Amino acid sequence: MHDGSSFFWTPTNYLDNPNILNPVATPPRTTTYVLSSFDTKGCPKPGRDTIVVRVNPKVIAYAGKDTVVVVGQPLQLQASGGSSYVWSPTTGLNNPNISNPVGTYTNNMDSIQYKVVVADDIGCADSAFVKVVVYKVLPTVFVPTAFTPNNDGLNDVVAPIMVGIQKLNYFSIYNRWGELVFTTTQNKKGWDGTIGGRLQNTGVFVWMVSAEDYSGQKIFLKGTVTLIR
Structure with missing residues (x-):
């Protein structure tokens, strides 16, 4: 066809010049182009050839939301957007070449910003x-002093607010007669002030x-909470 x-x-869409042999194509999606070539000898039938311009989706990296962690508490990061990942700096990370490395931090760190480079299969x-x-605080569990279950x-x-805690063995609530009114082993699950569907006074x-914290140290705490109607 060069003759x-x-x-x-x-x-002709997305071609800088459809009337030359080697135009520049910038299609937003995979497109098939057909080239017709006319010779100088008056041949009534043009020569034709086909080329497919494949367009891969744009790589959009996501490193997750900014977050907080307690000294000694493992933190799993989570990136997305491609097939290969490189984190930097590598400080505290167990593996900087995966999408979800685990970071562990020491007392000499106040904060750190990571950059993750995400690439697809073609680079x-x-x-x-x-x-x-x-945060440089000891692992603990906070419980509010009052709540108002009025919807x-x-x-x-x-509900308990856990800081630097790996496992909740139980969170239990008792009335003034020592009767158990609520218990759970699930983080962030709380009591709505009802017993058998009836809101308490x-x-x-x-x-x-x-x-238990991330070192396996057991923690036991107790206190009181006021239900206000």
């Missing part, structure tokens, strides 16, 4: 960042928590 004196590409890449703030979307349940209840 032709004139050329025409179809479709197209993008990058993203995530910041980790490191207004604010403080309707009382205003009063003070005793809570107890048993948990």
Whole structure:
């Protein structure tokens, strides 16, 4: 087809010049182009050839949301957007070449920002960042001192807030007679102030928590919470 004196590409979409042999194509999606070539000898039938321009999806890297962690608490990062991943710096990471490395942080760190470079199978890449703030506090469990189960979307349940805790053995609540009214082993699950579907009257209840931190150290705490109607 190089003997032709004139050329025409179809479709003409996304070509800088459809009337030359080697136009630049910038289609947004995979497109098949047909080249017709006309010779100088008046041949009534043009020569034709076909080429497929394959367009891979754009790589969009995502490194996750900025987060906080307690010293000694493992934190699993999670990137997405491609097939290969490279994190930097490698500080605290168990493997900087996977999408979901685990980071562990020491007392000499206040915060760290990671960059992850995400690439697809043909080498197209993008990058993203995530910041980790490191809290230097001892592992503990916080429980609010009061809650108002009135279905207004604010403080309707009382639940443990775990900091640097790996496992919740139990969170239990008792009434003033020592009767168990609620218990759970699930993090972030709380009591809505009801027993058997009936909302309890205003009063003070005793809570107890048993948990373990990431070093296996057991923690036991107890206190009171006031139900306010």
